[in-house]
Amino acid sequence: MRASFLPGPARTVDDCLASGLVMHEIELTGGAVLETGCVYLVPLMESLALPAGLSAAMNPKSSTGRLDVFTRVIGNNAAAFDQLPAGYCGPLWVEISPRTFSILARPGDRLVQVRLRRGALKAGLSQVLSVDLQAAGNAPVGWRAKRHSPLVDLCRIGAHAALDFWEPLYAPRGQIVLDPGEFYILASREAVEIPLADAAEMAPIAPEIGEFRAHYAGFFDPGFGLGAPAKAVLEVRGRDVPFILEHGQAVARLVHEPMAGKIGSAYGMNGSNYQGQGLKLGKHFKA
Numbered sequence: 001m002r003a004s005f006l007p008g009p010a011r012t013v014d015d016c017l018a019s020g021l022v023m024h025e026i027e028l029t030g031g032a033v034l035e036t037g038c039v040y041l042v043p044l045m046e047s048l049a050l051p052a053g054l055s056a057a058m059n060p061k062s063s064t065g066r067l068d069v070f071t072r073v074i075g076n077n078a079a080a081f082d083q084l085p086a087g088y089c090g091p092l093w094v095e096i097s098p099r100t101f102s103i104l105a106r107p108g109d110r111l112v113q114v115r116l117r118r119g120a121l122k123a124g125l126s127q128v129l130s131v132d133l134q135a136a137g138n139a140p141v142g143w144r145a146k147r148h149s150p151l152v153d154l155c156r157i158g159a160h161a162a163l164d165f166w167e168p169l170y171a172p173r174g175q176i177v178l179d180p181g182e183f184y185i186l187a188s189r190e191a192v193e194i195p196l197a198d199a200a201e202m203a204p205i206a207p208e209i210g211e212f213r214a215h216y217a218g219f220f221d222p223g224f225g226l227g228a229p230a231k232a233v234l235e236v237r238g239r240d241v242p243f244i245l246e247h248g249q250a251v252a253r254l255v256h257e258p259m260a261g262k263i264g265s266a267y268g269m270n271g272s273n274y275q276g277q278g279l280k281l282g283k284h285f286k287a
């Protein structure tokens with residue numbers, strides 16, 4: 001695509017595509033490289049037929065956020081990214097823009113997830129999360145993404161050597177300097193536990209601070225951290241000017257929301273990648 005776009009209430013996605021936004025069409029079958037700095041629009045295999053009263057909210061999977069791949073879902077007549085109103089009936093597209101690593105994608109790769117909500121958001125308990133810059137022993141406190149790294153193949157889990165893509169960060173004085181434009185994986189000081197009856201969403205705290213932004217993915221599954229103490233992994237980008245981040249600085253807020261009913265299987269029960277996590281890179285990397 002020449003650039004990202006939103007259809008708005010009066011247009012379908014096809015109307016927008018026909019208006020000169022498309023630079024080139026590529027086939028994903030057999031694999032295609034999606035390059036950093038470019039914006040791609042991919043039709044999703046799934047569509048929605050929402051009844052009245054049920055709306056949809058989308059967000060990148062945590063594994064997508066940890067790769068610094070920016071994604072947003074749109075539908076026909078969408079007035080906002082990652083949100084479709086109650087009653088939406090139609091196809092879906094995902095906008096994909098790899099920021100740090102180019103990725104090899106194929107049909108069937110899963111980058112985003114959808115949540116269905118009846119009625120308005122019912123925000124419950126809220127917890128402030130702060131950054132942990134005091135690691136035990138010689139362990140790093142975080143990772144900074146290396147530019148000009150090799151390609152990440154989305155279907156090769158645990159197959160990419162972490163040090164080819166990430167530089168470990170140490171903070172002997174409990175601080176690190178965030179470079180504008182660089183991408184960091186950090187962990188929360190607090191343990192996070194999501195009861196089976198809740199899900200939670202992590203939102204940036206005080207976006208007006210400006211010099212950095214924490215959290216790009218931000219969905220926490222019911223049962224995350226239950227019986228397996230876990231931290232939140234924070235996706236942080238430096239912005240505007242170099243910024244000193246200090247141990248214990250508040251960076252994000254976790255807002256719980258009750259699930260509509262009893263869940264089938266708790267996070268951690270079926271091959272979940274991040275249960276009990278500390279400072280954990282995405283599932284594509286091996287230490």
Ligand SMILES: O=c1ccn([C@H]2C[C@H](O)[C@@H](COP(=O)(O)OP(=O)(O)OP(=O)(O)O)O2)c(=O)[nH]1
Binds near residue numbers: 064219221234273
């Ligand atoms: O910014 C975030 C978002 C999520 N999580 C944790 C909580 C969440 O429950 C878990 C898995 O998130 P998600 O379901 O989005 O990731 P996934 O890539 O689908 O992981 P899995 O394959 O384990 O389901 O990672 C974080 O630590 N930081």
